[in-house]
Amino acid sequence: MENSNFAAIDIGSNGARLLIKNVIEDAGGNYEFNKVLFLRIPLRLGKDVFTIGEISPERERMMMCMIKSYKQLMKLYRVVEYRACATSAMRDAANGQKILKKIRKETGINIEIIPGSEEARLLCDNSVESGYARKGNYAYMDVGGGSTEISMISDGRIVGSCSYNLGTLRILGGAVEEGEVEKMKEELAAYAADYKDISIIGSGGNINKLCRLYDSGKGKKSKDTLPVDGLRKVYDEMKGMTYRERIDRYSLKPDRADVIIPAAELFLTVADALGCQQIHVPNISLADCIIDGLYKKLKDSPIKA
Secondary structure, three states: OOEEEEEEEEEOOOOEEEEEEEEEEOOOOOEEEEEEEEEEEOOOHHHHHHHHOOOOHHHHHHHHHHHHHHHHHHHHOOEEEEEEEEOHHHHHOOOHHHHHHHHHHHHOOOEEEOOHHHHHHHHHHHHHHOOOOOOOEEEEEEEOOOOEEEEEEEOOEEEEEEEEOOOHHHHHOOOOOOOHHHHHHHHHHHHHHHOOOEEEEEEOHHHHHHHHHHHHHHOOOOOOEEEHHHHHHHHHHHHOOOHHHHHHHHOOOHHHHOOHHHHHHHHHHHHHHHOOOEEEOOOOOHHHHHHHHHHHHHHHOOOOO
């Protein structure tokens, strides 16, 4: 594994990603990851699942073509090990298991449907190991198309982890169960009573984009920190615009221009419930965490790859 390529396939409710990273390990056991390839397809499984309850034939066709393409790219880049994971939309899809079985038969790619608790743990563990939450109180928050994962961290230790069926596409599709938002607010308020001065660590494409929009408005980098007041200002500017106006004004991709509004609302709701003043945005994705965990598992195994 001294110089090897690892891959992660992350099939979310909004987009599906292939990330390939090269890991270089020295004689002392120190290692470094470098991105080789990143590809994102706006598959939008949640658009089907959160309205009709299953994945449509057309999106199934798109998904099959995508996985076949990802397999060839992993061959091209000589990937030594990969892990493919699907999250909220596939968890809820009535025909999800049937489709994954068909994909496995035709491509040989095994896609795991991981529970929200594992999704939260993968994201949170990577954040702690990267040094973002070793001291102080934090809420690691990842907003996806179908769910929001929140892990509470105190001095580098996970003290609580929750997954809520509150995702951007689920909200846009009107598929949020009554009481889910209040449940989240009440549980977070309980944490805030026990842990003071909490900051959010934000994950996901929407908060990354919102942070960049805040930076562009200031004309300088904020060192990956987005003040909650700054997020509120960006949100207030965007929410009065039409979908087309957001695309033109902020150069947003079409599959970002709609979901960015409910994403901002979720971050603001959580910030209010926890009394947070700032959001750290380290740009760590689930795909990064999958590769990190995959490499460490192989590195620690008795038989080295």
